[in-house]
Amino acid sequence: MRSRFHLAALLLIGTAALLMLSASARADDDADENESGGGSGQNISSKGGSLKRHSGEVIDWWYNRALMPLVWNPDPSKPISKIEIRIGECKLFFYQGDAVVGATSISTGREGHATQTGTFAVTQKDKDHHSNLYGSFVDASGNTVSSNAQSGQAAPSGSHYEAAPMLWFLRLSDDGTGLHAGYVTGTPASHGCIRLPPPFAEDLFSLAQVGTKVEIKP
Numbered sequence: 585m586r587s588r589f590h591l592a593a594l595l596l597i598g599t600a601a602l603l604m605l606s607a608s609a610r611a612d613d614d615a616d617e618n619e620s621g622g623g624s625g626q627n628i629s630s631k632g633g634s635l636k637r638h639s640g641e642v643i644d645w646w647y648n649r650a651l652m653p654l655v656w657n658p659d660p661s662k663p664i665s666k667i668e669i670r671i672g673e674c675k676l677f678f679y680q681g682d683a684v685v686g687a688t689s690i691s692t693g694r695e696g697h698a699t700q701t702g703t704f705a706v707t708q709k710d711k712d713h714h715s716n717l718y719g720s721f722v723d724a725s726g727n728t729v730s731s732n733a734q735s736g737q738a739a740p741s742g743s744h745y746e747a748a749p750m751l752w753f754l755r756l757s758d759d760g761t762g763l764h765a766g767y768v769t770g771t772p773a774s775h776g777c778i779r780l781p782p783p784f785a786e787d788l789f790s791l792a793q794v795g796t797k798v799e800i801k802p
Contacts, residue, residue, distance in 0.1 A: 654784065655687040664791050667763075667798045669778055671699055674770050676763075676780065678788065688784045691768050693776040699800060700776070704756040706796045711789060713753035716760060718775055722746050750777065752785040754792055763788070763798075 658664075658680060666679045671692050678686045693699035721729040721743040729743045739745050750764035765786065766779030773779070778800075780788065 654689070654781075655684065656784075656787070658685040658791060660791065663793060664796050667788075667792065667796060669699075669798065669800045671701065671772075671800065671802055674772070676778065678791075686784075686788065688781055689768060689770040691766065691771060691773040691779040693774050694772040697775045699772075699774070699778060700757070700761060701800045701802055704798045704800065706754045706756065706792055706794050706798060708753075708755035708762075709789065709792070709794060710753045710755070711751060711786075713750045713755075713762075713764065714747035715750055716747065719745055719747040751782070752780075752789040754789065754796075754798075756798055 655677075658678075662680045664678050665681055668677045668679070669675075669690065669692070670677075674690050674692060676688050676690045677684050715735075717735055719733050719735065720731045721733045721739050722745075723729055723743045729740055733739075733745055735745065735747065737745070750762070750766070753762050753764040755762040761776050763778045763780060763785070765782035766774065766777070768779050768781050
C-alpha cells in the first residue's frame with residue numbers, strides 16, 4: 585500500500601514539474617515570436633515586438649542576439665536629460681539626470697553616408713515617418729524588386745516606388761537625419777540616420793520630447 589502511495593505521489597510531482605516546464609517553454613516561444621505575454625521577465629513595448637526585462641537588463645528579441653544585453657531601467661515619470669550616441673562603438677545611451685538608464689546597440693551611417701557628429705536637439709517626433717530620399721521598388725504583388733532605390737529614380741517595368749519606413753522617428757536636422765527603428769547590425773549600415781532596434785525605438789520615442797538634447801560623438 586505504501587509503495588502505491590509513493591508511486592502516486594511521484595507521478596503527481598512529475599506531472600506538476602512537466603506542466604511548469606511546458607508553461608516556461610511556451611513563454612519563451614511567445615517571446616521569440618514577438619508576442620506579448622507571460623514569462624519570467626516583464627514584457628514592454630508591444631507594437632511589432634517586445635523587450636523582455638531580466639534583472640535590469642533587456643534582451644532584444646530582434647535580429648542579432650549577439651547585440652545584447654541592452655540596459656532598460658528608466659523612470660517613466662521623469663524626462664530624459666540627454667541621449668548620447670557613440671559612433672565608434674555603435675552604441676546609444678540615454679540619461680535621466682546623470683544616470684544611464686537605457687542603452688542599445690545601433691547602426692550609424694556607413695562609408696559615404698557618415699553620421700554627423702555634434703550636439704543636437706530633437707526637433708520633431710513622427711511615429712509613422714517615411715524617408716523622402718530612399719526606398720524600394722515593389723511589384724504589384726508586393727514583392728521587393730530592389731531595396732536600394734531613391735526618390736525620383738525611374739522604376740523598373742511593372743514596379744513602383746515605396747518610401748522607406750522610418751518609424752518612431754526623432755528628427756535632429758533639416759536634412760532628414762534622425763533616430764528611428766530599423767535593421768540593426770551593431771556596425772555602420774545606414775544612409776546617415778541612427779537605426780535603433782524597433783521595440784527600443786518605440787519606447788525611447790515615448791520618453792523623448794521635442795528639445796531633448798542629443799550628443800553624437802565619434
